[in-house]
Amino acid sequence: xxxxxxxxxxxxxxxxxxxxxxxxxxxxxxEYVYWYRQIHSQGPQYIIHGLKNNETNExxxxxxxxxxxxSTLILPxxxxxxxAVYYCIVRILNNAGNMLTFxxxxxxxxxx
Amino acid sequence: GAGVSQSPSNKVTEKGxxxxxxxxxxxxHTALYWYRQSLGQGLxxxxxxxxxxxxxxxxxxxxxxSAERTGGSVSTLTIQRTQQEDSAVYLCAxxxxxxxxxTGELFFGEGSRLTVL
Numbered sequence: 001x002x003x004x005x006x007x008x009x010x011x012x013x014x015x016x017x018x019x020x021x022x023x024x025x026x027x028x029x030x031e032y033v034y035w036y037r038q039i040h041s042q043g044p045q046y047i048i049h050g051l052k053n054n055e056t057n058e059x060x061x062x063x064x065x066x067x068x069x070x071s072t073l074i075l076p077x078x079x080x081x082x083x084a085v086y087y088c089i090v091r092i093l094n095n096a097g098n099m100l101t102f103x104x105x106x107x108x109x110x111x112x
Numbered sequence: 113g114a115g116v117s118q119s120p121s122n123k124v125t126e127k128g129x130x131x132x133x134x135x136x137x138x139x140x141h142t143a144l145y146w147y148r149q150s151l152g153q154g155l156x157x158x159x160x161x162x163x164x165x166x167x168x169x170x171x172x173x174x175x176x177x178s179a180e181r182t183g184g185s186v187s188t189l190t191i192q193r194t195q196q197e198d199s200a201v202y203l204c205a206x207x208x209x210x211x212x213x214x215t216g217e218l219f220f221g222e223g224s225r226l227t228v229l
Contacts, residue, residue, distance in 0.1 A: 036218075042222060042223075043203050043205070043220030043221050043222050043223055044155065044203075044205075044218075045220070046217045046218065046219070049217070087154075087155075100218060101157060102154045103154060104154050105154065
């Protein structure tokens with residue numbers, strides 16, 4: 001799986017958009033970008049994933065650059081409950097399964 | 113239940129004892145994973161089960177660790193002769209794997225916190 005690089009920590013004001021970057025410059029054409037988050041003392045939670053096109057769901061938006069070497073997860077109106085570690089993962093989606101390799105992630109602190 | 117269930121939620125044991133951790137995946141999910149997370153660290157892959165295929169044991173740190181999945185559902189992770197460095201949160205996840213509906217989403221349980229004294 002391609003390696004990802006994320007800033008170790010970020011702060012965001014409550015109610016503002018949180019933009020979490022991820023670099024994956026060695027991503028291959030059949031690798032998807034996944035985002036998970038882990039709130040303190042809980043198991044990781046799936047947020048969103050995409051291949052080429054930008055994606056949006058009820059939790060967040062995923063913006064993937066045209067060359068696919070980086071992406072940004074956007075939480076449009078961050079709340080205190082969004083404080084968590086956010087993991088960006090790239091993964092081939094194949095018949096061998098969906099094992100995900102988690103890196104260090106970005107610790108997002110949403111402040112009032 | 114609706115989600116992945118793990119037990120016990122907390123386990124304190126003495127060095128050298130054996131422990132068993134249990135995972136009940138979401139009904140119908142054919143794939144099951146075990147990860148562990150040491151304090152302040154990321155997730156470390158341990159083992160992966162998919163249907164009736166041989167499990168991927170490539171992440172198990174030593175032969176003291178083993179896991180089984182009976183009947184394609186419940187899984188048990190066993191750690192023999194526990195050591196202090198085994199102290200961590202052990203997380204189980206499951207996913208639905210079916211050709212054409214493979215989104216790659218893993219559903220995690222709340223974890224079992226193991227403390228080895």
